[in-house]
Amino acid sequence: RGGFSTAAGLQLALYNNGGTASLLLDGLMINQVEGRPLQGGLDQVWLRVHSEAGIQSLPVSGTAAACAFHEHGAQWQQETSGIEASMQLMLHPDLPILFRVCHARNTGTQPVAIDWLAGQDIGLADIGMLKNNEAYVCQYLDHRIVDHPIAAKVILSRNNLHPTHPF
Numbered sequence: 495r496g497g498f499s500t501a502a503g504l505q506l507a508l509y510n511n512g513g514t515a516s517l518l519l520d521g522l523m524i525n526q527v528e529g530r531p532l533q534g535g536l537d538q539v540w541l542r543v544h545s546e547a548g549i550q551s552l553p554v555s556g557t558a559a560a561c562a563f564h565e566h567g568a569q570w571q572q573e574t575s576g577i578e579a580s581m582q583l584m585l586h587p588d589l590p591i592l593f594r595v596c597h598a599r600n601t602g603t604q605p606v607a608i609d610w611l612a613g614q615d616i617g618l619a620d621i622g623m624l625k626n627n628e629a630y631v632c633q634y635l636d637h638r639i640v641d642h643p644i645a646a647k648v649i650l651s652r653n654n655l656h657p658t659h660p661f
Contacts, residue, residue, distance in 0.1 A: 498567055502590040506583075508568055509534060512561025518621075519590050522659065526617035526628050533557060536615035541572070541579040541598055544607040550574070551611075554581040554596070576602025618653035631655060 497507040497515075507515035513534020517524040529535030539555040552574050553559055559570040559581075567584040578599040585592055596610050617624045619631045634654040638661065642648045650661035 498585050500585050500590065501588050502586075504585055504590040504592065506567065506585055506592065508561075508563070509557075511557045512555070512559065512568060512570055513557045516621075517592070521620060522656070523617050523619060523621045523624050524614075526615040526624060526632055528621075528625075536613070538611075538613050539570075539581045539594055539596065540611045541577065541596070542609050542611055543575065543577055544609070552577065552579055554579045555583070555594075576600060576604075577606065577608070616651050618651060618659070619655060623655075636661075 497505055499505045503520045505518040509515055509529065509531050511534070513531065514525065514529045514537050515535065516528055525535055525537065527536055534556040537555070538553060541552040541554050543550045543552065552572055554572045555570050559572040561568055561570050566587065567582065569580060569582040571578070571580045573579070578601055580597050582595045583592065584595065594612055598608055600606050616635055617628060617632060618635065623631050631653065636652050636654060638650045639647055640650055652659060652661045
């Protein structure tokens with residue numbers, strides 16, 4: 495499919511099946527591992543449906559859900575057990591921000607308890623360094639949770655091998 499980019503230098507490359515190939519910002523690879531055409535990347539978004547029988551997980555991203563592309567990203571859709579779920583991945587046109595907007599609709603007759611789980615592999619190094627030894631590079635990651643006036647809680651991450659790059 496190709497890629498998407500912003501004026502701020504954020505670049506997202508997706509495969510035709512919706513799998514993530516790479517996420518880059520100013521020459522730094524944000525994801526730890528380049529995705530593969532059949533499996534996609536390590537980033538995932540899941541809708542979890544809670545019941546007395548346990549938790550049913552529904553993948554709503556990557557190669558596991560139907561994907562359609564639009565001008566600023568892609569949208570995945572999935573349906574199971576009376577739940578319609580979608581996740582839209584968008585790049586802000588001017589800022590280095592990636593949004594995952596999730597929606598769920600209960601089409602059944604009984605109330606359900608749901609939550610969303612999103613995971614993103616983090617490398618934060620140049621591509622060559624990560625391809626050479628991502629396990630070594632990624633042990634130098636620091637994370638901090640902070641309050642944000644709009645997004646509530648956000649996770650800030652940085653790679654200490656690149657001291658010139660902030661969180």
